Each structure stands twice: as C-alpha cells, then as structure tokens.
Amino acid sequence: MDAAGRSLSQVMPWQQHPVLDLPTWLQYKPVLPSAMMFRRRWLEQVGGFDPTLTAAEDVDLVFRLAIAGCPAQWLRQVTTAYRQHAHSAMGDGLKQAHCLSRLLDKTFAHPQLPIQARLLEAKVRNGTLIWAAWYLYRTGYPEAMVEYLQAAHACAPVLPTVALVQWVEAFEQFSAGLDEKLELEGLVRSPQWQALAQGLLSKDVECTPLRYSRPPCKGLR
Helix, strand or coil, X not given: CCCCCCCCCXXXXXXXXXXXXXXXXXXXXXXXXXXXXCCHHHHHHHCCCCCCCCCCHHHHHHHHHHHCCCCXXXXXXXXXXXXXXXXCHHHCHHHHHHHHHHHHHHHHCCCCCCHHHHCCHXXXXXXXXXXXXXXXXXXXXXXXXXXXXXXXXXXXCXXXXXXXXXXXXXXXXXXXXXXXXXCHHHHHCCHHHHHHHHXXXXXXXXXXXXXXXXXXCCCCC
C-alpha cells in the first residue's frame, strides 16, 4: 500500500516461485518478515539476526536458515499489507546496496553452503547487483548505480549490447514490482548511463571491485 494506506497491488510470489528451497531464496529472495512465521528452535539454531548488518539482515537470516536445512512452505494467501513511504528503511538505497554486497560475500563464504548453491554464485551475484543498481538509481545514487552494473557485468560478462538491454528490462521489471513506471528516457539519457554505455561499447570499462561493498554496514572493517 502507499503512504496513505491505499492498496497498490497484490503480491503473490508463490505463483512465480512455488518451491521455497535454497536456490529460490538465493536467486529471488522472497523475504518479508511481517509475512513470515518461524519455529523458535530454528532461530535459536542459527543465532537470530546478524547485528553487524544494518540492512538486508532479514535476507541474511533466511539464507542461513535455508543453508541449515530449515524447510519452508508458502501459505498461498495475502495475509499482510506492506506500506511504502519515504522514511522506510528501504528508502536508503546506498545502505541497502552496501549490505547486500557484504551479504553476498558472507553467504558464499559459508562453510556449509552446498556445492549446488555454490554453482549459482555468478548468477546470484549478477542478479543481486543489478537489483541493487536499480535501487541506487531509484533512490538518487546514479554514480553508485554505474559501479554496481559494472560489477554485475564482471560476474556474468555478455556482449555489451545484450547487457544494456538486460539491465533496462530488469529496471522496468523491478519498477513494475513496486507499481511504478520506469522513466526510461530519463535513465538512458542520464550522463551516468551514457558514460556506462559508451565505456561498455568501446570496451574501455574496467570492472573493478566495488568501493561500495565496504561500510556503512555497522561493524565492518
């Protein structure tokens, strides 16, 4: 719902992702704590939330539960309302991106991560970094968006024209998921996107490690 409590859309992720197994959690992250119930023994087993994460701590918790073998099932009903407003925790795109980057490193360094999940690392990193890039753009950090898209391309390199089309399609899809319409012309005409596209097409872009994968995640060094 919007800030005034008006319904925007119904979200039923079980239609796209019917099986809640580790690959689904890693790739699609259908996590909303207010719509989830957990058995206490599983929370105690994995140690609860990671206090060093100031964002994405809910995704981290679910990842660790899945890695530990905690089973999950959908209740195929809309049971809660998620209110979107300017002062929500999701409003800080830079913090979200920082902590998602740290979460990826933490998850794929987990000693109990199954080999089948490790084989998904490039795909998961690519998809997560593209989402983070979109959210950075949406929340006013176009320069950081460029770095995250460069990092995503380094994880799953494809032809530059293919990458640019995939990113635009992903941005449109993510916007639609929030019942928003991406201002496509504004995106592709922005100086940051123009420089990114020119660099990719001329093969001058060097995909370097993210500066933004470091703090402000509390407790990181």
